[in-house]
Amino acid sequence: MAMAAAYGERALAAPVDLNHTGHYVHWGVVQISVANLVVIGLMVLVFAAAVLLPFPKGRGRR
């Protein structure tokens, strides 16, 4: 029973476990977590893509 519960817990667990000590970058007065840096980087990428990628055109129209 306990083994089945443990197996079920493992099967339902997230493939990437982020519940461990965080990593932080220190730069002078600035302290920021690597996770926040990644999210900010992704937001900058999405913004750049939104500006640079061509606007989709309607089929058969201009």
Place this chain on the structure above:
Amino acid sequence: MKPLSRRAAEPESAAFPTRPYDLLKEFTVALVAVALLTAGLAALFSSPDDKPVTLAAWSAAAPNDFTATAVAELGATSTTAQYGPPYNDTPGAGQRIGPLGLQRAAGVRIPVDTAEDFVLRPLRQAPEPADVTAALAAWSAAPTDQQQMWTAAYSDALGKAPDGDPAQVAHGDYGPVPVLTGRLLTLAQAGGLDGQLLAQGHFYQTDYTKPLLFLADGTYLAGLADGQHLSGDQWGMMNETGNYPGQAWLWLYTFWYQVDPFKTSTNADALIWALMAVLSLGLVLVPFIPGVRSVPRWTKVYRLIWRDHYRQQR
């Protein structure tokens, strides 16, 4: 009639170039994409799962810190006891913006008597051993000066004892304080104090104000917060437990806490709130602020977005 400005007259809007655009389609695509992304990321990373910090957990993990804090609550020398509004009416307490005492103006809306609410009432409500009944009676019968002398003497003695261990405190006149705080520790370790501080007469208990204030008066919770980079001087407002991303959009709010004069000010919360209110107002009023409102014209990002249109115009 003379024109009011020299700006070139704008063409009629009907003369602007147009393009077909399916707003409903974009809304649907965005909704489905975000829903799939949310479900996918939740399945991949799950969510922060830190165990709650309770009075029971604190009293078991750091009993000496719990006892020292209970003595401070009893003697009304803790941070909560001297915080001022909204918890109590401590003279001179409360943050202000210049002459404006915002905290005092709001008044005492959540009255907290730390000795009564955190120590004496829970002891009275729990089944009392005879020595606790006698200690409670002795405490109630003593004048305030005497009560404060007992708590101050016991607090000093705890500070001098190895690791602040109550069992190793030097003999002295502490009145009923060691019995009261010793019983409170037992009650907390058994888990009873969490329930008693939550008891608000509601079926669902969602008001954690009192246990949280008690917890925050000790050093245990602050130590845990420091370990997770959640303290104010660690940009904690924008962090999350573990390796999860936090509230990155609060970077400017928490930034001010890291620099002078806010870093060392006792009015930092009020001053930073006012500064952010002014900056937010500035953001709302961007179209009316000369210079700032011209930034899009100087950076010309709009020409990049509408590059097809400007290419055709050339």
